[in-house]
Amino acid sequence: MHFTTPLLGLAALIPLASAVGNAVVTNKCDAPVYLWSVGGSVGPKQTIQPGKSYSEALHHDPASGGIALKITRTDNGLYDGSPQLNYAYTLDGQTVWYDLSDVFGDPFSGSALVVKPATGTCPSICWPNGVSPGV
Numbered sequence: 001m002h003f004t005t006p007l008l009g010l011a012a013l014i015p016l017a018s019a020v021g022n023a024v025v026t027n028k029c030d031a032p033v034y035l036w037s038v039g040g041s042v043g044p045k046q047t048i049q050p051g052k053s054y055s056e057a058l059h060h061d062p063a064s065g066g067i068a069l070k071i072t073r074t075d076n077g078l079y080d081g082s083p084q085l086n087y088a089y090t091l092d093g094q095t096v097w098y099d100l101s102d103v104f105g106d107p108f109s110g111s112a113l114v115v116k117p118a119t120g121t122c123p124s125i126c127w128p129n130g131v132s133p134g135v
Contacts, residue, residue, distance in 0.1 A: 023089060025069060026053040029111065035071045036078045039064045045078070058091045066090035066097075073107050083107035087115075099125070106131045 027033050027048040035054050037043035040063020046054045054069075061067055068088040070078055077084065083105030090097045100113065108130035115125040127133060 021058055022055045023058055023067070023069060023087070024053050024055040025071065025087065027051065029073075029108075031073070033071055033073055034075055034077055035069055037067060038070055038078075039067045042078070045075075047075075058089065058096060060091045070103075071107070077107075085113070100127065100132070102132060 025033075025035060025048065027050055030050055032050065033048050035046045035048055037046075037056055039061030048054050056067075056069075059067065066088055067090075068086045071085040071087065072078060072082045074080065074082040076082075081104055084103045085107050086101045086103060088099050088101070098115065100115065108127075111130040113125075113127040113130050
Protein backbone atom coordinates (compact mmCIF):
# COMPACT_ATOMS: atom_id res chain seq x y z
CA MET A 1 0.00 0.00 0.00
CA HIS A 2 1.11 3.53 -0.63
CA PHE A 3 0.39 6.86 0.99
CA THR A 4 1.76 10.38 1.12
CA THR A 5 -0.53 11.80 3.81
CA PRO A 6 -0.69 11.27 7.57
CA LEU A 7 -2.37 8.15 8.94
CA LEU A 8 -4.74 7.99 11.87
CA GLY A 9 -6.69 5.44 13.73
CA LEU A 10 -6.82 1.91 15.16
CA ALA A 11 -8.72 0.11 17.87
CA ALA A 12 -6.29 -2.25 19.61
CA LEU A 13 -3.09 -0.67 18.32
CA ILE A 14 -2.74 2.54 16.36
CA PRO A 15 -0.02 2.72 13.72
CA LEU A 16 0.45 6.27 12.55
CA ALA A 17 2.77 7.64 9.93
CA SER A 18 3.13 10.79 7.90
CA ALA A 19 5.35 11.45 4.92
CA VAL A 20 8.76 12.36 6.34
CA GLY A 21 7.29 12.41 9.82
CA ASN A 22 6.90 9.72 12.45
CA ALA A 23 5.62 6.18 12.74
CA VAL A 24 3.63 5.84 15.95
CA VAL A 25 2.09 2.81 17.64
CA THR A 26 -0.36 3.45 20.47
CA ASN A 27 -1.33 0.58 22.75
CA LYS A 28 -5.07 0.51 23.38
CA CYS A 29 -4.94 -3.02 24.77
CA ASP A 30 -5.43 -3.84 28.46
CA ALA A 31 -1.87 -5.17 28.84
CA PRO A 32 1.60 -4.13 27.67
CA VAL A 33 2.74 -4.91 24.14
CA TYR A 34 6.34 -5.20 22.98
CA LEU A 35 7.84 -3.63 19.87
CA TRP A 36 11.12 -3.94 18.00
CA SER A 37 12.07 -1.67 15.10
CA VAL A 38 13.77 -3.92 12.56
CA GLY A 39 15.61 -2.96 9.38
CA GLY A 40 19.12 -4.15 8.60
CA SER A 41 19.47 -4.66 12.36
CA VAL A 42 17.15 -5.13 15.33
CA GLY A 43 16.53 -2.14 17.57
CA PRO A 44 16.06 -2.45 21.34
CA LYS A 45 12.83 -3.83 22.75
CA GLN A 46 10.26 -1.16 23.55
CA THR A 47 7.58 -1.92 26.14
CA ILE A 48 4.39 0.01 25.40
CA GLN A 49 2.09 0.18 28.41
CA PRO A 50 -1.70 0.46 27.95
CA GLY A 51 -2.61 3.96 26.75
CA LYS A 52 1.00 4.79 25.86
CA SER A 53 2.73 5.21 22.49
CA TYR A 54 5.98 4.47 20.72
CA SER A 55 7.19 6.88 18.03
CA GLU A 56 10.11 6.88 15.63
CA ALA A 57 11.08 9.19 12.80
CA LEU A 58 10.35 7.63 9.42
CA HIS A 59 13.65 6.67 7.88
CA HIS A 60 15.16 4.68 5.05
CA ASP A 61 17.23 1.68 6.08
CA PRO A 62 20.26 1.43 3.77
CA ALA A 63 20.69 -2.33 4.34
CA SER A 64 17.09 -3.55 3.94
CA GLY A 65 15.36 -0.56 2.35
CA GLY A 66 12.49 -0.65 4.83
CA ILE A 67 11.52 -0.94 8.47
CA ALA A 68 9.21 -3.40 10.22
CA LEU A 69 7.77 -2.46 13.59
CA LYS A 70 7.33 -5.96 15.02
CA ILE A 71 4.75 -6.06 17.80
CA THR A 72 4.06 -8.98 20.15
CA ARG A 73 2.03 -9.60 23.28
CA THR A 74 4.90 -11.46 24.98
CA ASP A 75 7.98 -9.89 26.53
CA ASN A 76 10.54 -11.82 24.48
CA GLY A 77 8.18 -12.43 21.57
CA LEU A 78 10.58 -11.51 18.79
CA TYR A 79 12.92 -14.30 19.87
CA ASP A 80 10.62 -17.09 21.10
CA GLY A 81 8.37 -17.67 18.08
CA SER A 82 5.40 -15.77 19.48
CA PRO A 83 2.83 -14.39 17.03
CA GLN A 84 3.84 -10.97 15.66
CA LEU A 85 2.03 -8.08 14.05
CA ASN A 86 4.36 -6.40 11.55
CA TYR A 87 3.65 -2.79 10.66
CA ALA A 88 6.12 -2.26 7.82
CA TYR A 89 7.02 0.87 5.92
CA THR A 90 9.46 1.98 3.27
CA LEU A 91 10.35 5.64 2.89
CA ASP A 92 10.96 6.58 -0.75
CA GLY A 93 11.67 10.32 -0.89
CA GLN A 94 8.44 12.00 0.27
CA THR A 95 6.39 8.82 -0.27
CA VAL A 96 5.77 6.07 2.27
CA TRP A 97 4.71 2.54 1.32
CA TYR A 98 3.09 0.63 4.19
CA ASP A 99 1.39 -2.62 5.13
CA LEU A 100 0.34 -4.88 7.99
CA SER A 101 1.06 -8.58 8.25
CA ASP A 102 1.06 -11.33 10.86
CA VAL A 103 3.84 -13.85 11.39
CA PHE A 104 3.63 -17.08 13.46
CA GLY A 105 -0.08 -16.50 14.20
CA ASP A 106 -2.47 -13.65 14.87
CA PRO A 107 -1.47 -11.87 18.10
CA PHE A 108 -4.38 -9.43 18.05
CA SER A 109 -7.15 -11.79 16.94
CA GLY A 110 -10.45 -10.48 18.29
CA SER A 111 -9.29 -6.84 18.35
CA ALA A 112 -9.93 -4.49 15.44
CA LEU A 113 -6.82 -3.17 13.70
CA VAL A 114 -7.24 -0.16 11.40
CA VAL A 115 -4.74 2.07 9.65
CA LYS A 116 -6.71 5.01 8.30
CA PRO A 117 -5.20 7.91 6.33
CA ALA A 118 -6.10 11.40 7.50
CA THR A 119 -7.55 12.14 4.07
CA GLY A 120 -9.52 9.98 1.67
CA THR A 121 -6.77 10.05 -0.96
CA CYS A 122 -4.97 6.97 0.35
CA PRO A 123 -6.32 3.50 1.15
CA SER A 124 -6.83 2.37 4.71
CA ILE A 125 -6.08 -1.06 6.10
CA CYS A 126 -8.83 -2.65 8.20
CA TRP A 127 -8.65 -5.95 10.00
CA PRO A 128 -12.01 -5.89 11.86
CA ASN A 129 -11.19 -9.04 13.85
CA GLY A 130 -7.43 -8.53 14.18
CA VAL A 131 -6.76 -11.04 11.39
CA SER A 132 -5.81 -10.23 7.81
CA PRO A 133 -8.92 -10.42 5.64
CA GLY A 134 -6.69 -12.04 2.98
CA VAL A 135 -7.62 -9.68 0.18
